[in-house]
Amino acid sequence: MSMRRILLGSVFLLAALAGSKLHAQTKDAPPYKPAANADEALTRIEELGGIVRRAAPKDDALEVDFRNSTVTDAHLQYFHSLKMVTVVRLRETRITDAGLVHLGKITTLKRLHLEKTAVTDAGMQHLTGLKELDFLNLFGTAVGDAGLDHLKALPKLKSLFVFETKVSASGIAKLQMSIPGLQVVPDPVQDRQRAEAAWKLAKSALDEAERKLAAVKKDAEESAPKAAQLKRELDEATKKSADAKKKSDDANKKWNDAGKRANDLKTPEAKQLAAETKKMFDEAQMAFKSAQAASQATQQQFQKASNAKKLAEEAQKHLESYRILEEDARKRLASFTRGD
Amino acid sequence: MSQPRLNVSRRDFARLSAAGVLSGVSVPWFETLAQAASIRRPRGKNCILLWMDGGPSQQHTFDPKPGGEFRSAATSVPGIHIVEQLPQLAQCMNDMAILRSMQTQINDHYDAKYYLHTGFRRITGFEHPAIGCIASHQLGTPNDDMPAFVTIDAGYDIRNDGGRLYRSVPAYLGPQHSPLAVNEPSRGLENLRQANSDLDARLEMLAGSEQRFAREYPLPAVSAQQSAFNRAVRLMQSPRARAFNLDAEPASMREAYGSHRFGQSCLLARRLIEAGVSFVEVFHRGWDDHNGAARNMILRAPWLDLAMATLIRDLKQRGMLDDTLIVWMGEFGRTPGDGNGHFSNAWSTMWAGGGINTGLVVGRTSERGRNAGGTVTERPITPPDYIATLCLALGIDIRQEFHAAGSRPMPVADHAAQPIRELLR
Incomplete structure (x- = not known):
């Protein structure tokens, strides 16, 4: 149950109130059920409180925003049914390293937000297949230099966010040697x-x-x-x-x-x-x-x-x-x- | 149509009708019916509008002139200079774009505030929606716990009042796109506390009686009252409402933004964007410096420099700057030289972040002569150009039309608008 169930045609207080009460009581996400096609996957994503947007005005690329949703690792399998997902936002969700296995298969992915999640060094190895990835936000995670080491395999990575992580200056320097033009934020020397x-x-x-x-x-x-x-x-x-x-x-x-x-x-x-x-x-x-x-x-x-x-x-x-x-x-x- | 007006584009309207939504049959939100290809909601960009009410002086901020009252200083981008009174902001220039060729015609406070908030001239008997309301309509998530548009009053510093304050009006977009107003950033939403344990029962009783009234009188005023009420109830019950509480922020972060109310407002704006608000307008009042811009600007410089530089840096290190456009502006600039008068002919605004092209200056004003800075010499920017560019930067399609009263089609931005292409990626 979620806000999505609120009836669009109705402006009546009762409906909105019922929706919000249910929402407030909901602690657990609906369990993962395989989706037969893209439409079903989108429906399930929205049931979780995810929002699907167009990533760019001129093409069919999609952004899936799971911020403030009840998404868990298993739900990330819905991405297997979707095409052209380029942006995924998972800020402050309950996903872990196990979920990154599914994300690692979205080869079209350009921007990935994992800030303030429980992902760790071990999870980074699942991202090595994301050859199009140019933006990765790891702010507020437990990722350190060992995790950064896996990111060497991302040739198009341009912006990496490591504020409040375990990453060290030497870890950053090593990664920047492997990926020319990579901007790491924060950059203590420049700052x-x-x-x-x-x-x-x-x-x-x-x-x-x-x-x-x-x-x-x-x-x-x-x-x-x-x-x-x-x-x-x-x-x-x-x-x-x-x-x-x-x-x-x-x-x-x-x-x-x-x-x-x-x-x-x-x-x-x-x-x-x-x-x-x-x-x-x-x-x-x-x-x-x-x-x-x-x-x-x-x-x-x-x-x-x-x-x-x-x-x-x-x-x-x-x-x-x-x-x-x-x-x-x-x-x-x-x-x-x-x-x- | 007896239902309250739904503010959707023609295409959506047709689709909604087909889906039975408009006949009152209960169906989930239309996105769940949509094919992947028909999803229209743009990428989640947000905006923090920093409004300097009364009209800040361009020559005492972002367009200093040789021989002017303030000396100019180098920034982190070679060749771009701003005043020396903003030292930390100058080092954020790589993430900023200065628009120096604002040419906006109106020198009267209120009409100019309206023009620069809507992109349309104020006329009798017709109201245009403010940019914050447009963003709420286009970028906000319907029925979200958090409001899509919040305004924060950062108060006065010097009481150089620039007339009546402009309040953002959603007009034909519908009352649910009105801003939620925070009057004192350090207090957040004071009334947002559940007073009685039997609230749910009371609300249900109220709903029962209101439902009948709404059925008998399906008027805009009724739905406006109900949408505001529903929103308040939702917010009250949401854990995300914590975002309004600045006390939840570490003391070091509160200090980094500066103890001034403007700095704390900027911090609150960041917290709200983080929590899912799409558009935050912070207004700071009293910039109508008829008694000389220099002496007032130097008093404002410390908190302005610290708050804005910290906001840019904070958003950046959280990986939010690319998705969050910061806009600094007033309703016009001030006369070249001492800045004593209103001046709409050639003035500056500043944008930062937002995934636009930064580290650059758009437009140019006259450099020398008796009235240096008095005229635009390159790329004049009109209010329609400005609002159209702002919409595009936020991912809003400017060719779509809304339906004003009487099914009058209204474009998002004036048809004559020429967006500033060099800012857009």
Whole structure:
């Protein structure tokens, strides 16, 4: 009994509930019964909780996924009735070395997942007939160097996963001699090199951040006493600028009045006065503009001086990030030296 | 058709009708009837989508420019540079592909989130399914104990909120493809505990009364409520629900991902994929850096670098990286230079693993000039291109059509989409 029995046409709770209850109670798989043909084999596989997929969109190759299923060694005989199986996933299932005898006959197999199963060195000898195999996942199994030795017979093997196994560096090196281009994961030599490169980069970024912080700190220290002085200067300049503006506005008014008068009277004296007030306004306006520029310059200096403190604070905060980056990278590098 | 809508392709529909499924006769799931040649479910690829909500700056991550605010640094692939603030990730470049020529037109947060999650522009009165829901529909196993699509909220770091959060909607694919939401990764599914020993009896009683109601009112809302309820019950009774519990992970592994909530979310995502979930979306919020991208990015760099590098390495050593595509993205990038504004004209996303071609950069942005990085100079990528490529990378056939309300045929990806071939094997 399994989830497969849940009726597709029904959305009723009762049906789903019954299915899940039965599923939860099921501890043992249905016993192995020989399958007469491919269809029967597929049906049985699905009864076990296996899922059959198309391995590639363009051909008939199949993937059989037994993860989370109740499959046992004997059930793997269903593969004898299927053609073109290229991917088999058996992660965390109850299969053992005995099951590998059946898998070893799937000559079309390209990818095999045996991670976290009870397979051992002894089982690996059954895989030597898999001449098309290019991916083998042994993560979390008891396989060691003796098992790896059998894999020499797999000419197309490209990716081998041995994380948390008993495999040693010399076992890997020996296998890689026999199968050129084989990538073994993890690869401690490459991983260490990368950890070192990461740490060097993090260290250089940290050094740069420290240099930056020192520079902005120096800036902040220098500008702190300056800031008070600049504030006084700024106040003074602002006042000067305001005075100059007032003078300029007065002169402008006078010129306006004189100009109007000259227009009305049209006497030479009035015209003379208008010309004189115009000159005075021009001068006053120039004085205002320069006072304003001086005030703005002081304003900028003051802003810079008071920002220096904020910049230093922010740089300090950022330095913490670079420290963490460096520390994390260093820790990872150290894990290789410790031999984790 | 009085039955709730079944979301299957036309071919399957015909086959199901022939098998008597649609007439309500009880038959096992159609795959058991199928000939080997008619099996359509694609190879089991999974996806972890890391969504940086608000729009991360490309020049402060994967597309640094000379004279920019962040210095660029070499990666493990000669010739490819990213910012120096991501040192461990830079050493994973062999397993990564950077997409630098995103050109997505929409600078408004919500519409952009919708566009980048669905591949279609948001329009009035019609809802498109999100990529996670499409994956659930296409890759998930019907009636599995585990949900096919889970979202994890990795929270805020800096409250630079990018407007309303986009919630993945299955639309016409059916309510069973809604995501299961985890709101706090370290707590998993808090309510997933059987409170009373007489639960089964209570459920049966409830089922009895609900059955009549469902028969009389076969409405989508009724089936939606029931599918969510059934799913919760199944999950509650499944030993596989342990995957949601981070405490089951060794302390060293939890530490390797970093104590930040984003790192723990990535670890949870890995556990869920391992347990059979097809699509996990982790969203981290507050990337709308209008007050300067540099100062915020440097604060995020430590946890981002550690979590993502660890995720890639962890999946790799477990032999899962080939089957698990990691996607890092937001709804748009940020203006060249300081990154203060939204920028959809030329920005970057990053993909890793998933059996795609890696160790490469797709597309290019302008290198020099007053506005370096302001334009795409090579292979612009539109949202339809992007979603189509994502579907193909996961093994989803983009030519198939779904049936929206009123039997309106809807393609998986827009017909105009040009998949990024150089990424696909």
